[in-house]
Amino acid sequence: MDGQRVIDWADAEWLNPPLRTERDGRELVVTTKDHSDFWRTTSYGFVKDDGHALLAEFPPASATEVTFVVAQFETLYDQAGLMVRVDEGTWIKAGVELTDGVPHLGAVVTSGKSDWSLSPVPDWLGRRVTLRASRTGNAVTIRARCEEGAWQMVRLAPLAPDADALAGPFCCSPQREGLQVRFTRFVQGPADTSLHV
Template identity: 55%
Template sequence: MEAADITQGTWLNPAEKVEATEEGLFVTAKDRSDFWRTTSYGFVHNSGHVLLNDFPQGTAMEASWILDYDQQFDQAGLMMWADERNWIKAGVEYADGAPQLGAVVTREVSDWSVAPVTEWMHQEIHLRMSRQGDAVTIRARSEGPWQLVRVAPLDPELTWQAGIHVASPTRSGLTVRFTSRTTGPADISLHE
C-alpha cells in the first residue's frame, strides 16, 4: 500500500469543518448527519460525509483514525459510493454503550452487521476495503492482526468511489482525527 493525500477528493455532503494539521485530518460532522436506507427504521438519510476518490476494480483503500468518540451512533471509517441506492460504509460506530465494528451494505435497502470492540477504545483503528470482481472484502484491526469484517456483493458495472467517512446521527460536535489513507492493489486472497 502507498500513502495517499488524506485531504484529496471531493466531498459528498461537506463536513461542518475540516482541518489538516501535522497530526492528521480533523473532520467535524454536521448535526444529524447519517447514511441509511429504509430497513427497520423506515427513513432514508443521505447526509453523512465522505471524501470520495476513484476506486477502480482490482484496488484497495485503507484509512486509519483515532477511536475517541463515545456518543450514540457516532461513526467513522471508509465508505464506497456508487449512488444513493448503492453504497457500503464500514468502520467503528458507537452504539448501545460500546464501540461496534461493522458495516452497512446498501443495495436499494440497508443492512447492518456489528460486533463490539471495547478494547479498541482510544486506539488507532485501521480499516481496509479491497475491491475484486463482484465483491468487496472489508478488514479491520487495532494493534493486532487484521480481522475479516465482511465480504459483500457489489455491482461491478457501477462506477464506484471511496474515501474516509464520518457521521453523527444524534448530535453536533463529533470531530474525528484521521491519521492516514493509503491505496494499492486488491488483496490477493480472501483468506490470508
Template identity: 50%
Template sequence: MLDDGAWTHEPAGVDPEGGGLRVTAVEGSDAWRTTSYGFVHDSEHALVRPTDGPFSVEVSFVLDFTEQFDQAGVFLRVDDGHWMKAGVEFADGQPQVGAVVTREVSDWSVAPVPSWAGRTVTVRASRDGDAVTVRAWAEGEEPRLVRVAPLDPDAAVSAGLFCAAPTRSGLTVTFTDCLFGGPDAALH
C-alpha cells in the same frame, strides 16, 4: 490526505493535522436507507475519489467516540442507492466494528470491540471481481474479517474516508491515514 477527493456532504469543519485530517461532523449526519427505520439519511461526510478496477482503500483514525451512533471508517459509493460504509460505530454504550451495505435498502452488522477504545483503528476495503472484502484492526492487532459483500463488477466506485454523527453535535474524528492500493491477494 485525499487531495484529489471530494466531499459527498460538507462537514462542519476540516482541519489538516500533521499529515492527517480532523473532521467535525454536522449533527444529524448519517447514511441509511429505509430498512427497519423507514427513513433515508444521505448526509454523511465522505471524502471520496473515483477508483478504477480492483483496488483497496485503507483508512486509519483515532477511536475516541462517546455518543450513540458516532461513526467513522471507509465509504464506497456507486450512487444514491448503492453504497457501503464500514468502520466503527459507538452503539449501545461501546464501540462496534461493522458494516452497512446498501442495495436500495440498507443492512447492518456489528460486533463489539470495547478494547479498541482510545486506540488507532484501521479499516480496509478491498474490491476485486464481484465483491468487497472488509477487514479492520486496532493498532498492534492482526486484521480481522468483518464482511464480504457483493458489488457489481462493472460498477464505477468512488471510495475514501467517512464520518457521521447522527445524534449529536461536536464529533471530531482524527483521521491519521487514507491509503489506496491493489486488492487483497486472498480472502483468508
C-alpha cells in the same frame, strides 16, 4: 498492502462537507454536522444521505485503506470508518460505531435498502483503527484491525465489476453535532488476492 499510494486529503472530494476540517500535519481532523447519517429505509423507515465522506476513485483490482483514532465517541451512533459508494442507493460503510455505550465494529451494506451488522470492540477505544476495502471480481472484501494487530474479516459484499465506485473515509453523528474524528492515513494499493490473509 504492498505498492501503496498515499492519497492526499486535497485530492479527494467531499460528499456532504462536514462542519469543519483542520489539517494537523499529515492528519485530518473532521467535525460532523448535526444529525448526519447514511441509511436507507430498513426498520426505521427513513432515508438519510447527509453523512460526510471524502471519496476518491476505487477502480477494480484495487484496495483502499483508511486509519483513524477511536476517540470522543460519546453519543449513540457516533461513527467513523471507510465508505465505498456507487450512488445514493448503492454503498457500503464499515467502521466503528458507538452502540449501547460500547464501540462496535460494524458494516452497513446498501443496495436499495440498508442492512447492519455489529460486533463489540470495547478495547479499541482511544486507539488507531484501520479499515481496508479490497475490490476483486464482483465483490468487495472489508477487513479491519486495531493498531498493528491481525486483520479481521468484517464483510464480503457484492459490487458489480463494471460499477464506477469511489472510496474513502467517512464519519457521521446521527444524534448530535460536533463529533471530532482524527483521520491519520488514506492510501490505495493493489487488491488482496485471497479472502484469507
